[in-house]
Amino acid sequence: MKMGSKEDNIQSGSGMIVDFIKGRAFYLLGILLFLAAWQIACTLKGFGDFSEAFSPLSAALALLEMARNGDILHHAIPSLRRVLVSLSLAIVFALPTGVLVGYFRQLEQITYVPFQFMRMISPLAWMPIAIIIFGVGDVSVTFLLWLVAIWPLILNTVHGAGRVSPLWLNMAKTMGAKDMGILSKIIIPAAIPDMLTGLRLAVGVSWIILVPAEMLGVPDGLGYFILDTRDRFRYDQLMATIFIIGAIGYLLDSANRWLISKFAWKI
Amino acid sequence: MAEGTNDKAGSGRRKTLISLSGVTKKYQKNGKDLEAVSGCDLEIAENEFLVIVGPTGSGKSTLLKMIAGFEPPTSGEIRLEGELIKGPGADRGMIFQEYALLPWRTVLKNVELGLELKGVSGEKEKKALAMNYIDMVGLTYAAGKYPVELSGGMKRRASLAMILVTKPKILLMDGPFNALDSKTKLTLHNEIVRIWEHEHNTIIFVTSELDEAVKLSDRIAVMNKRGQISRIIDNPLPRPRFGKEALAPDFHHRFVALREEVMNEVKIGAGLEACTI
Structure with a gap:
């Protein structure tokens, strides 16, 4: 069953990456804002004494360790x-x-x-x-x-x-x-x-x-x-x-x- | 009555396929009995093209639905080759006012549906049979399209192929060309007649358009607003009824005269005063 197919545009590699980011700029912005707000709240000890451990940076390091x-x-x-x-x-x-x-x-x-x-x-x-x-x-x-x-x-x-x-x-x-x-x-x-x-x-x-x-x-x-x-x-x-x-x-x-x-x- | 002297004179000898006797359909509406169809007697011969006309609400569609077997009559009986009709069946293919194509299937796959339901399983065999009828209705170029991509006329053609492929003895058509533009309608009129002549089926065709009735029919049954068949009019016009034959000196006059005759009958049936030309 074929429905709602997307149009594929054939382009050179770098042009495609630029287009890809352009089309999704606000999605990326959303992710960055989310991470930034999370990091800032932790750095300001918004969650109490253990705030540092909750931060995205600590989580990323722990993620590497767990991987x-x-x-x-x-x-x-x-x-x-x-x-x-x-x-x-x-x-x-x-x-x-x-x-x-x-x-x-x-x-x-x-x-x-x-x-x-x-x-x-x-x-x-x-x-x-x-x-x-x-x-x-x-x-x-x-x-x-x-x-x-x-x-x-x-x-x-x-x-x-x-x-x-x-x-x-x-x-x-x-x-x-x-x-x-x-x-x-x-x-x-x-x-x-x-x-x-x-x-x-x-x-x-x-x-x-x-x-x-x-x-x-x-x-x-x-x-x-x-x-x-x-x-x-x-x-x-x-x-x-x-x-x-x-x-x-x-x-x-x-x-x-x-x-x-x-x-x-x-x- | 039209003084028919062409091949229709032989219709008395043709085998009766469907016979209705005293067919009545009552509905309950606001606690009152409403007779949609009332005491209809009708014999339809094999390979006949019968058109049923009548004012809105005269029970034409209800009558067709009863022949299709979707609704039982309240009283009276409908027989197909002597057998009482008890429900829908593949011998009576019905084409509805609104097309009923399956949106997840292409035209080809929609037409193959009837074959699948019959148990035809070979892919090649199915495709060959289906394409035969897709060609016949002139949709070869659109066999791979989905219903959402088709125009109104193409949808009617596809519905027609869907039913034809099951080889029904009888085609029941409920205003199948309503709401089409006049050019598409004219083309489809010629094609349904060509298919009918080729496939030798029997057609019962319900419409409220009198031009259509006169153009297509062997006989025209006129229903009135009480749900009765008030009159059955023979259509003596020679076939084919399009192309250069339709340009014959007296064709137009005979066409209009018959249409006026039907028109008067419909008017009387609707409770209006008839006029004469």
């Missing part, structure tokens, strides 16, 4: 693994559920109240129950992440599958299509943009819930490492970890936005 001694990979990889495993399980469960609920109106009415009720509960509230059922460790964390990811996926898919134009359905029927054909050729492709929106929201909320979930008795991961650096009074490493959490989250979201731009169709 060298392998701390970054050691904690980022388990975090990414937990998010990806729980997202995959959420997708496998939520997309078919969403399509069926969106297509069959009775099913939508049956599930409406339970779904709206369940989605408003923070998954962390289930934490003690998760630990009773699955024990302390990876499975509980994955379960909590799964529980938070399914709602945006289900509800967006329901929305996408439900707003399919009745014209398309009638046209398929006049071509002799049955339920299976309608689902596979009309409903599912029509719902793909909404599924991707759901995925983007699910990734965002999973990544946010990951940090507190990893504070619940796992031996690695970025959430664990936040507590670990605190206990070792390494506030520079704590800031560096916060930076890594933000950066990975930003990249995950960018990947999602790219997916959406690639697979969204226009009316």
Whole structure:
């Protein structure tokens, strides 16, 4: 599927770099202002006695140290693994559920109240129950992440599958299509943009819930490492970890936005 | 009545494909029963081009939807080759007023949809069949375009190819050329007749434009505002009805005379006074 393609302009290398910066000057300015404000606040001891450790400069040095001694990979990889495993399980469960609920109106009415009720509960509230059922460790964390990811996926898919134009359905029927054909050729492709929106929201909320979930008795991961650096009074490493959490989250979201731009169709 | 003496005289011998008897459709509106279609009897022969006209709200579209199987009649029955119509089916391809192209598919892929639903799976076979009909509707050059890139006329052509590729015995067309500019409309009139002659299907065509009705039809069924078929008028004009044949000395006169006849019937049906020419 091709949509919203960008025009590629062919130019010499240096000209391209200048153009690239020109087009994004205000984005760069935003980043620089953010870093400058952060550094100044720390230098002026705006956050108390430990302010120096919170500064971007200390964080950058700690980041280098953590890159060298392998701390970054050691904690980022388990975090990414937990998010990806729980997202995959959420997708496998939520997309078919969403399509069926969106297509069959009775099913939508049956599930409406339970779904709206369940989605408003923070998954962390289930934490003690998760630990009773699955024990302390990876499975509980994955379960909590799964529980938070399914709602945006289900509800967006329901929305996408439900707003399919009745014209398309009638046209398929006049071509002799049955339920299976309608689902596979009309409903599912029509719902793909909404599924991707759901995925983007699910990734965002999973990544946010990951940090507190990893504070619940796992031996690695970025959430664990936040507590670990605190206990070792390494506030520079704590800031560096916060930076890594933000950066990975930003990249995950960018990947999602790219997916959406690639697979969204226009009316 | 028009004194038809051309090939239409043989229509009595043609096999009846669809028969409607006492077809009535009632709706509830503000607690009152509303008869959109009332006691319609109609026989449509194989390979006939029937046009249904009538004032707004006369139930033309409702009648077509019932033949398509989207809505059941409240009473009466519709039979296709003797079988009661119970729902939509691939033997009756309906083309809607608003085109229904899938926005995420190219023209070619949209036309292939009907084949996929039928279970044709070979990529080459699908493409060859689809291109055949894309050529037929004159969209060869736009086969790779997405619906959002098409003009109104191109969308109608694409919708037509989408339905034709499924080879329906009957084409049901609900104002398919409404809201097109007159040049596009004239071209599509000629093409739908050419396709009809080539594919030997039966066409039931709903419109409120009388020129269109006279130009295309074998017979014209006129509906009135009570949802009844008030009259069925034979169209004796010889085909083809465009190009140099349309310049024959008495063609224009016969065309206008028939249109006025239909016009008067429509006016009476709408509760207005008829006039004579």
